[in-house]
Amino acid sequence: MENFIVSARKYRPATFETVVGQQHITGTLKNAIKNNQLAQAFLFCGPRGVGKTTCARILAKTINCTNPTADMEACGQCENCVSFQTGHSFNIHELDAASNNSVDDIRSLIEQVRIPPQAGKYKIYIIDEVHMLSANAFNAFLKTLEEPPSYAIFILATTEKHKILPTILSRCQIFDFNRIQVEDISSHLAAIAVRENIAFEADGLHIIAQKADGGLRDALSMFDQIASYANKNITYKAVIDNLNILDYDYFFKLTSFLTNAEVSQTLLLFDEILNNGFDGNNFINGLASHFRNLLVGKDAATIKLLEVSENIKQKYLDQCKQTELSFLLTALNLANTCDLNYKNSKNQRLQVELALIKMCHVRSVVHLAQQPLSPSNTATDQDQDKKKTNVVAEKASEAERPKSKGESENLSPIPAEVQKATIPTSTPLAEKPQETPRLAPISSATSISINIPKANSASTLIPSLNDLERVASGDEDSGPKKVTGEARETFTxxxxxxxxxxxxxxxxxxxxxxxxxxxxxxxxxxxxxxxxxxxxxxxxxxxxxxxxxxxxxxxxxxxxxxxxxxxxxxxxxxxxxxxxxxxxxxxxxxxxxxxxxxxxxxxxxxxxxx
Structure with missing residues (x-):
């Protein structure tokens, strides 16, 4: 039985060309080798599993290669390359600062630096996890790093650049490694699957790439795990089952329930998700990510932000056409609030269920907010206005009609409805009788509009619907008066x-x-x-x-x-x-x-x- 070698080691890049997703760094290093402009200290920093130590080893091998290619890659066949590949090179030294972080360890390294290389041009010292060195170790290393021998090159690697002393940072060329893109990881996994004769579905590899969060080493570890679990047949279902990931279909189905205000179906689906062993906090975060993907899918300029496979991307594009922007923004806010309150809640399941119930009613609330205050009452008020207008118009026409000799020369009294309709509610008749407006003669063809006070956005007290109906019916003097934004009574x-x-x-x-x-x-x-x-x-x-x-x-x-x-x-x-x-x-x-x-x-x- 042959020894199994994990993919992260078996397919570890051996040349700059095979490094995944770090072209901006590999290109710079090759140009530096070609132009003979190598710095004496490099600092490779970035997240775990993105190729920092790998690039350090490739750089160390390439600068000592006696027969590099025209593209500045190591030949892999010369004595220096072979000794490096077999682990017998005397010119390349690796130090793990996580376990060798004392002053004595650094002093031992400094003693080695004084000895020139026996074969090759450079001696390269790779210090991994350099941020783990103690302050005294950093200080002991500082002088050697500042003025090293011409043949010594230091390559430092770290995941936490902020923990390194500024005096060290100022003496290094700093290279920031990026998280590897989902598409790059997925393509790399597909190439390995083909070489290993492993059947796969593109959606499954995409899920692995997303779960890896930009780390290729993590992606390769999951790839090996699922290949064993699924007997060399990596399917979408095998991936979500093995990695305990919620299926996209759950979120697509749930969004459909939410937009259709199907509260019962929503709660039942959430119960099914919990019964399958998923955590409520992970669920609400996954739902928020789903809404985010629907949001970016609404604009052609942001579709590229959908880091999913083509099959899933098409599902997002179809659903985002059926989902309003107002719903997505409100639901995202509700999901974010639920996430913030989840850990402090004594009933965490109820916290998520309340958020889902609110999401179910987002459409109705938005629709209600876009409607007039009370359509039915408005219609009733309009009917009453029409009736009063007819009465006033009839009396006005009688007042304008020529009088017979037996009738008084004076006009008939002004109807009470007209008085109440023309005097503001905030001005009592007893206090300011001189401000009562004079009515011009009204013909039968004249239309009269009765001004009903409306709720002003600047009002201190907002009138209720009952108050509006009372004013419209002419009973404005009864009950407490409301102050509107137009009231300007003087007082002593x-x-x-x-x-x-x-x-x-x-x-x-x-x-x-x-x-x-x-x-x-x-x-x-x-x-x-x-x-x-x-x-x-x-x-x-x-x-x-x-x-x-x-x-x-x-x-x-x-x-x-x-x-x-x-x-x-x-x-x-x-x-x-x-x-x-x-x-x-x-x-x-x-x-x-x-x-x-x-x-x-x-x-x-x-x-x-x-």
Whole structure:
């Protein structure tokens, strides 16, 4: 029985040409060898399994080759190449800094550097995982790295460049290795499968390439594992079964359920996924990736970002045509929120199920948001307007009709409906009778429109549908009035104090003692017709009042009938009388300074000594 050699070793690149996905680095190194411009220290950095150590070995072999090709590749046949391939070369030394990271190890290496090569032109020292060297080892190595002998070349490799001292980085030529593209890994695996007589499906190799996350060594390890599992027949199903990956079909089917608002089918499919052993967090992340792929598939310019096989790509393109952009963006946001809250949730399954239920209703919510506020009520209001218009027009035509001798010369009284329709709701008739608009004579052909106040986006209080119906029916004087963004009633300082006292009494009755105490300490000041100054004793009090300012502003604007009312703050010091204070008074004073003190007392169930 022959010894099995894993693909990562068996098909390890031996020349620059066979390195996968790092053409920008291999091209630079070949040009440096060709032009005899080799640096004395190189630093290869990048993710694991992308070819750093492999390129270091190829570079070491090539610069000592006595008969390189025209393309600056090692011949593989000269004495230096053969000795390197068999592991007997005295000119190439490898050091694993993960296990040899002390000062003594570096000093031993420095002693070797002093000995010139016996055969060949250069002595090459490859130090892998160089970031694992201790600080003292780095310092011992620094002088040799800065001024090495002419025949010594150092090649350092690391996955964590940020851990290396800047003094080391400044003495090296730095080469950043990229993650290998999915297509490059998939093509490389296909070539190996052909050489090994392994049957495969392109979709299966694509899944392996995606799972490898840019590392070719990881991809080759999974390739060997699945080839053994599937008896040299790498299918799509064998890959997802062996690597515990959710099938694309689950996400395509689930997206169809979500867009059709099929809540029951969605929850049943999620239950099936959980029963198959998949984690809820991995599922929600996979669903978010699926939505992302649908999103990039909507634009021809971003289709290239779909790192999937052609068969799966076509499925994405078909489904993205049936899925609205608004749904994808909202669903992506819901999935991201679920992912952030998943680990801290006590009921993680419910966390995912809630996100899925919300996704099912995205379309209906977006559709509702695009509709008028209440189509049925709008239609009813229009019918009522038409009826009132007919009544007003009839009475107006009677008023315009020539009077007989027996009739009075004066016009008939103005109908109540017209008065209510033409006077704004925020202006009581008793207060401003002189502003009542005069009506011109109305002919029977004149159309009359009744203006109903609409909810303004700048309103402090948004009228309800019942309020709109009440105004439309002419009953605007009954019930509480709402302040709209157009209300600009003037008010006196005495009126402000009256409303102010009403509000702080409400605070007292609703047990908001902290806010009551702060607002009761000083009377408000009216700096301008609409600007109110609130005095506070500290920044903490100001922040506390600001947190509760929405209700205060709504109350003031509503009661003063002026939407332009605004507040500002001023820090003042309260004069303290020279007298003895009890514990309760001292405590009240401290609470005025910092209202959170009272919350602290309640939390620890503390009492105040009399």
């Amino acid at each position: 300082y005495d009126r402000l104090l009256e409303i102010w006292n009403q509000y702080i009494q409400i605070l007292k009755t609703t047990d908001k003692i902290n806010l009551f105490t702060i607002l009761n300490n000083f009377a408000p000041k009216l700096l301008s017709p609409v600007l109110i100054e609130i005095s506070v004793e500290s920044k903490t009090q100001e922040q506390f009042v600001q947190q509760e300012s929405v209700e205060l502003m709504n109350f003031l604007r509503n009661q003063l009938q002026n939407f332009a009312v605004d507040i500002t703050f001023k820090q003042v010091e309260r004069k303290i009388e020279n007298r003895l204070y009890g514990n309760r008074e001292k405590y009240d004073y401290l609470v005025n300074k910092n209202p959170k003190l009272d919350e602290l007392r309640k939390r620890f169930n503390l009492d105040i000594n009399p």
